[in-house]
Amino acid sequence: MAGNSFGQIFRITTFGESHGEAIGVIIDGCPSQLKVDLDYIQGELDKRKPGQSKITTQRKESDTVKILSGVFEGKTTGTPIAMIIPNEDQRSKDYTHNVDVFRPSHADYTYQTKYGIRDHRGGGRSSARETAARVAAGALAKLLLKTQGIEIVAHVSSVGKINAPEVEVKNADQFIEEREKNIVRCADQAVAAEMIEYIDGIRKQGDTVGGKVSCHIINCPVGLGEPVFDKLHADLGKAMLSINAVHGFEYGSGFAGSEMRGSEHNDIFSKNQSGDIETLTNFSGGIQGGISNGMPIEFKVAFKPVATIMHNQATIDSEGNAAEISGKGRHDPCVVPRAVPIVEAMAALVLVDHWLRNRNTQL
Amino acid sequence: MAGNSFGQIFRITTFGESHGEAIGVIIDGCPSQLKVDLDYIQGELDKRKPGQSKITTQRKESDTVKILSGVFEGKTTGTPIAMIIPNEDQRSKDYTHNVDVFRPSHADYTYQTKYGIRDHRGGGRSSARETAARVAAGALAKLLLKTQGIEIVAHVSSVGKINAPEVEVKNADQFIEEREKNIVRCADQAVAAEMIEYIDGIRKQGDTVGGKVSCHIINCPVGLGEPVFDKLHADLGKAMLSINAVHGFEYGSGFAGSEMRGSEHNDIFSKNQSGDIETLTNFSGGIQGGISNGMPIEFKVAFKPVATIMHNQATIDSEGNAAEISGKGRHDPCVVPRAVPIVEAMAALVLVDHWLRNRNTQL
Amino acid sequence: MAGNSFGQIFRITTFGESHGEAIGVIIDGCPSQLKVDLDYIQGELDKRKPGQSKITTQRKESDTVKILSGVFEGKTTGTPIAMIIPNEDQRSKDYTHNVDVFRPSHADYTYQTKYGIRDHRGGGRSSARETAARVAAGALAKLLLKTQGIEIVAHVSSVGKINAPEVEVKNADQFIEEREKNIVRCADQAVAAEMIEYIDGIRKQGDTVGGKVSCHIINCPVGLGEPVFDKLHADLGKAMLSINAVHGFEYGSGFAGSEMRGSEHNDIFSKNQSGDIETLTNFSGGIQGGISNGMPIEFKVAFKPVATIMHNQATIDSEGNAAEISGKGRHDPCVVPRAVPIVEAMAALVLVDHWLRNRNTQL
């Protein structure tokens, strides 16, 4: 009700503020007997953690996850799985200058007005640090999906106006290997180099820039998604839009599809050589009527530029008087390289929940 | 769980198939003592009903709504409000040719595979006819929001590649009056004429085309939206993506924002002459940190072209054999004119739910 | 949220007032491909309907159920199943004397105070008539459970101080046959005769009396029930306590168990001749740790006497002034004979929901 839970059967609840004791997550509804690979979970967190390269924030946090419950002798037991990530680098003093002024395009003003109180340190609950808990839970979801052969991979498809070419993902591991060859997490090495140079320039100017993450889900069986409100793409959309800084979501033909004609947009069914049903095109993005159709699920997520810049900006204080805010702290010039594991994690949480929900479809 | 409910406190559950007895909705959680204006509700349905102009489907249904419960002497009583809309124009024979073939880019194949059974008549549950129930419920939500001064208006902002200029909504009633002057429901009369001519041409070719609907919410108080998963724009996004044919959602700066720099994207706070806090720009689309900030809430919804075209198309039958489907039945050449009230209804359902949820934020 | 829904996966939402247009229920989450036996559903409603014998209210309603959606060619399709029961015998004038006075031990006062408005006719939403919708939904749940061999039977085990002996149910159909031989629905014919005579005497005095219903669930597999809050008996308890007039619930040893010692109460495990695990006693009532253990599930439900009596009673009016209420209308001298199908229906709704939930327990 207060919005800190996600999912219906595989249901997570996250907690924690940026500069409190710890952040964490409880997963309720994970089936029993799933093998828990803690190294894999930590590896996913490492892709999100700050300080990993010159184009991310220089804050340092190891973001080490610890499992408190729900796992026994390496396997899930069907009881709630609690994971916590202690907060380490709590330089709260970096943030004392923000107590009484509202940072532009941050959540200071809306939190203060909504709740009448806020933990201002580092954005408190509104900090993107919360997404670390999602990545931990999403990693477990991925482990479950992998037992079914379902793979979820994302990469940075644009930074500012620099766009990577469309990709087709045949092999998830190879795609990830390619993507991880560069620090911006774009699967095209040439474009990646261009993006990195661009971000580095932006960083030096004390500015920030937006970008897009594209996600591909392969080997998804037909039948996931619940009409009419919980269409698979509706839940994916909500999941993505719940990530800090996301301003747009599209799947399949997306916004471009609104300019097309039906005669060019319709995906024609066909039986392929293996006897499987597929469509000749995939403008549907792998989802028809809100239900997966067995084709690759494809969507894009648009991130606005990070609001914290190293420039002085006009604003107001908590009494509504004019004030100025100076750029301090350590922040990301572009959020998308660290957003890749978050997008994957949220997609995994949607998929695993719908996979479980679909177990109850037929008698 | 099976996806036919929406909302947490103001919660609706819809039911019904395109060619069954009736469709309808139960609203549970509407506060007591709201005056129910049945004419207003019917008026909203009339904007969605088929057969209203030459650029919509020529099917005829009066879509007359009847309230079965929850209203006493013209006011809500706090008990569930059941509304039904009987199905009238059930020319099921129009659809018998679809029993055994899967229509391209429709939900026939996914429903059949997911459930192992489907009511094929007119798309059954996957028909956009289901959205009439949403419009009825959304009209009640709007009546409640109006008691708080909150207004929600949408219009067609693009058809194919024809785009209306950006609008600023000052007065909801005037905006609606302007929009209703033309059958395509675009607030710009010149662009509307162009759109209508274009759609009419598409219709004559037996083809269809996509488009976009833009929505504006004005007078929304600060504080609606629940971090972290139920951000206001995340719930709006899910609501919109759950509408048939929607392939994309963006709010505020949207996809274009991913190309911008922080220094140009940040919305600077300022106190206006009335002493109210506002922002000088509105790239945030009225929402910061997932919570409304008092500025107009603005978002866009992309609709793909309708899948039913009057051309013959290749497909497969239920055994997976190659088949052909011929274009029959009565369908819309472009869905966006009838989608306007649906977008508004879904937005209203999100807003009313968050308005109620926000009553519990502070002690 | 407003309390008109029940269940998580197999989820029902009821609507309707005693003297409105209709009452009804939507079932969302019933798996597809279940055969729907409408005669069976109507038969269950007939056991609850008024006017069925001299010891029930003489109001007459046929309580004919109609399915509006979700069923195609005799089978469920996985979409929401809407059932309505039109209201027929709406002698609202019988109730006009209740507009401004609060009937003792009824819900008039609490509804009026909570909502600030109420449909006073026949108790409106607080009428036990609402339970007809539960019986319809519960009948469908029973049909599903029967496909798994699970049977639910209840009977009247006490009226006032007249108690039937404890029973063991071996065969559900035989038990029901025996129970239906008398109008009080007690499986022991001699005790039933005594109960009927007693109720008839109470009725002639214009008074009412309470009683108990005992319920037995046989062939339930091991594993239903979700620790820690949704223990099977906790959900059964809530289900029963949500029935009008219920004041108590106990399972297994129940209240008597609070007087026992562990050494006499423990149910010793044993492997029987068929190789199945069973317990030598069943003080656990078929549930251990909130999870069914394969033994018969047994519980008892206590109903208070009906509040409407044919005596004049002191009360207050809506302004809080002293008033008198005279006994009018047509009511039941004892509610338990008609409560038997309601108890079974609610038990079935709990069981079917947990059966579905349990499909997601293991990977």
Next chain:
Amino acid sequence: MAGNSFGQIFRITTFGESHGEAIGVIIDGCPSQLKVDLDYIQGELDKRKPGQSKITTQRKESDTVKILSGVFEGKTTGTPIAMIIPNEDQRSKDYTHNVDVFRPSHADYTYQTKYGIRDHRGGGRSSARETAARVAAGALAKLLLKTQGIEIVAHVSSVGKINAPEVEVKNADQFIEEREKNIVRCADQAVAAEMIEYIDGIRKQGDTVGGKVSCHIINCPVGLGEPVFDKLHADLGKAMLSINAVHGFEYGSGFAGSEMRGSEHNDIFSKNQSGDIETLTNFSGGIQGGISNGMPIEFKVAFKPVATIMHNQATIDSEGNAAEISGKGRHDPCVVPRAVPIVEAMAALVLVDHWLRNRNTQL
């Protein structure tokens, strides 16, 4: 869905096994600006902790609670409140003899069968240790209710066949003071002495005994409870039945009410000298039509005897073979003295949730 959450608006999720790292709870939906008295919360835990007297288990755990999030400068912020209680006394070796045998009337067999795996140490998730998390959350709920004047008090009203006289609670603090004068937590000192002697005798015999806890809620406003399924007493009943070892729940007249006549059971409304509406009797237990009526809410909870006894008992092992289990470990001879704070906590969680839900009843 997996049953580890409770409540709708004030929603808790507990986690943790008896002998894992820690147990804990997340509270989502607590309004902001509530003062958090950590000493009070710890004090409630101290009433539940093991080792507090000669008639409780001699296990020693300090059960020290730590708040990880959601509280800033001593007040709630409206974000999730995570509380953990590290496990200290983890003598797992005490439990190694239970790995392969199923303890009679414990949850070993049902957990093993349901999940296919279980953390056997100390009962794992099925251990009553989980209720410590509930007590911590319930203490916060009580703090919120106290701001509204609502008080919840319980005491031990029976042990075996020893019953305390019915009590009327005028002043919550005085009642608690009286109750805490003895280690069995019965408000009647003479009966308490008898109970203590009895339990001590049972303990020396290596046996256990059941008992009852009675709960009183005073100063509850009219209007809490949501018809039809979420009646206040239905939610209280579920809450109580979800506590380990509970086998029965009754409110108001309870089971005895089933033997009464309407003419004696009806609670007559009256305006008292202060001008408040009250009822002359309270067989309704403060709840009518599922909604609080302003009278004291009164209910009783029946606990079975603890299953762990110091006797050898026959049982079966995990292969279904006959086995014997010897009584080891440190356990309670009677659970009710430590159950008093748990009953209060669960009642507080129900009340606070319904108090919040009721904020949305009227427009």
